[in-house]
Amino acid sequence: MEFVQDTHRLALMNLMLHGLESDPAAAGIRYGDTLSPEGAALPKATLILTNPPFGTKKAAACPRVMISPSPPATSSLRFLQHIYRGLKAGGRAAVVLPDNVLF
Known part of the structure; x- marks a missing residue:
């Protein structure tokens, strides 16, 4: 989970450039805050x-x-x-x- 939207986008672009899964749901890199209730459910x-x-x-x-x-x-x-x-x-x-x- 990444808290900064631009960094989240860069992480997904990096996966795509290296031939890895770039779909956010499949890649496992979500946009959000790990200290939030959503992050607690990870x-x-x-x-x-x-x-x-x-x-x-x-x-x-x-x-x-x-x-x-x-x-x-x-x-x-x-x-x-x-x-x-x-x-x-x-x-x-x-x-x-x-x-x-x-x-």
């Missing part, structure tokens, strides 16, 4: 590629991101938890993280 994924919007007010207030009994202090760790819970068993994720998040 099935678990085998692959997640993301550059989360760390530090945004919407992310800090979203209950989907704060899903542990004692939520992590930073939105970076909350997004990591959100991404981890969105993966199928054996799934993979590539995530852009700010410096020092994992230290």
Whole structure:
């Protein structure tokens, strides 16, 4: 799911240029917000590629991101938890993280 319409269009064009499925429904790249109720209904994924919007007010207030009994202090760790819970068993994720998040 891609939140920025122009980026969503570029992703679909990139699939088409590489001879992959460019139909949005079949490609599995949807336009929308993963923190919305629509995003909450997404099935678990085998692959997640993301550059989360760390530090945004919407992310800090979203209950989907704060899903542990004692939520992590930073939105970076909350997004990591959100991404981890969105993966199928054996799934993979590539995530852009700010410096020092994992230290």
